[in-house]
Amino acid sequence: DGGITQSPKYLFRKEGQNVTLSCEQNLNHDAMYWYRQDPGQGLRLIYYSQIVNDFQKGDIAEGYSVSREKKESFPLTVTSAQKNPTAFYLCASSTRASILYEQYFGPGTRLTVT
Amino acid sequence: AQKVTQAQTEISVVEKEDVTLDCVYETRDTTYYLFWYKQPPSGELVFLIRRNSFDEQNEISGRYSWNFQKSTSSFNFTITASQVVDSAVYFCALSEDNAAGNKLTFGGGTRVLVKP
Numbered sequence: 001d002g003g004i005t006q007s008p009k010y011l012f013r014k015e016g017q018n019v020t021l022s023c024e025q026n027l028n029h030d031a032m033y034w035y036r037q038d039p040g041q042g043l044r045l046i047y048y049s050q051i052v053n054d055f056q057k058g059d060i061a062e063g064y065s066v067s068r069e070k071k072e073s074f075p076l077t078v079t080s081a082q083k084n085p086t087a088f089y090l091c092a093s094s095t096r097a098s099i100l101y102e103q104y105f106g107p108g109t110r111l112t113v114t
Numbered sequence: 115a116q117k118v119t120q121a122q123t124e125i126s127v128v129e130k131e132d133v134t135l136d137c138v139y140e141t142r143d144t145t146y147y148l149f150w151y152k153q154p155p156s157g158e159l160v161f162l163i164r165r166n167s168f169d170e171q172n173e174i175s176g177r178y179s180w181n182f183q184k185s186t187s188s189f190n191f192t193i194t195a196s197q198v199v200d201s202a203v204y205f206c207a208l209s210e211d212n213a214a215g216n217k218l219t220f221g222g223g224t225r226v227l228v229k230p
């Protein structure tokens with residue numbers, strides 16, 4: 001089945017540690033996105049990638065880093081510089097980075113940092 | 115700058131009642147898309163509808179219907195004869211032609227609780 005995989009579903013880390021969230025898609029999409037969701041709020045864009053080896057900052061990129069070495073994969077690293085890392089993280093992809101194409105979302109990873 | 119407002123944070127209804135979710139947006143673009151997504155307790159976002167700024171026709175899909183009015187910058191969503199399975203958080207979102215990378219701007223969401 002085609003889709004987006006995010007693992008793990010729940011992740012726990014100690015403060016001060018970097019943590020990498022996985023996002024894989026087999027939809028052959030060029031564009032991929034990372035969003036953050038806080039309780040009672042909508043999603044906010046962290047980073048996006050329009051094509052392999054390219055990525056751009058979104059609205060709240062501070063404290064995060066990404067890579068896009070393969071078309072299928074867009075991992076997100078939450079660094080120790082991120083002041084409030086506890087949140088629900090959603091990965092998405094679309095055929096192209098254009099409003100003509102809808103974004104498909106993965107199941108999300110809930111990160112808790114204590 | 116683009117903005118999406120969902121003024122209702124939570125709505126509680128009894129099964130079979132109708133429920134309307136409000137969405138008001140702000141944009142300077144003439145070309146844009148509006149979306150509704152459903153987020154059940156599992157957390158995954160489920161796409162419901164996409165409507166472009168040039169198509170103001172209302173749409174009905176089963177028990178769901180959408181009312182798009184450019185004059186009031188609103189894109190409201192109605193669930194008719196609600197069911198317990200409709201309990202979820204619903205998000206309205208906006209994508210602008212000039213936004214880099216096809217960025218989606220989300221509203222804060224409306225939690226719908228349908229009681230049996």
